Ligand SMILES: C[C@@H](N)C(=O)N[C@H](C)C(=O)O
């Protein structure tokens with residue numbers, strides 16, 4: 363390689379380093395609503411309870427992160443979730459969704475706000491929520507009352523861990539039931555957040571940065 367070429371590569375690498383890493387990674391994210399294949403869960407099943415925490419101040423950041431409360435998921439993932447809700451309905455339960463699709467820009471905000479980074483996916487690799495292929499949820503009874511679970515949503519402590527030896531027996535039974543119906547319909551778990559489920563096919567779906575407001 364000529365000296366000139368080497369200097370040019372060095373110079374371009376230097377320029378790249380000046381860009382914030384978010385801009386480099388976000389560049390490859392899909393930004394168009396049409397290309398995203400995201401669907402509004404409410405349009406598929408009106409009985410699913412929606413409480414999008416990041417669209418309110420009632421979340422670990424104490425700030426409203428989402429400008430619009432629109433519960434979106436990748437269409438294939440949403441179809442799986444409807445099956446789970448139908449299954450839960452046989453027992454008189456319904457799903458309550460705390461988070462679904464999360465734009466990349468919000469991932470960065472959540473990551474920066476989290477005191478313990480091990481509970482939020484690093485923006486450089488992206489969250490499965492950024493693909494519309496992950497959902498944070500719990501179960502409610504006929505009256506809309508939440509079933510007892512191991513911890514509150516986004517309790518970033520050992521209480522949220524699936525294998526916490528000190529877990530309350532009823533909470534474990536409820537968590538195990540939720541896990542069984544989620545797994546039956548094509549979701550998988552992560553070890554340290556009992557409320558987080560991801561589509562087993564998440565890798566097939568692209569990273570997205572479509573604004574929630576475009577679905578309002
Ligand atoms: C922030 C928390 N609710 C969450 O979703 N964590 C997972 C690991 C993520 O960011 O993908």
Ligand SMILES: [Zn+2]
Pocket residue numbers: 461491496497498557558559
């Ligand atoms: Zn999650």
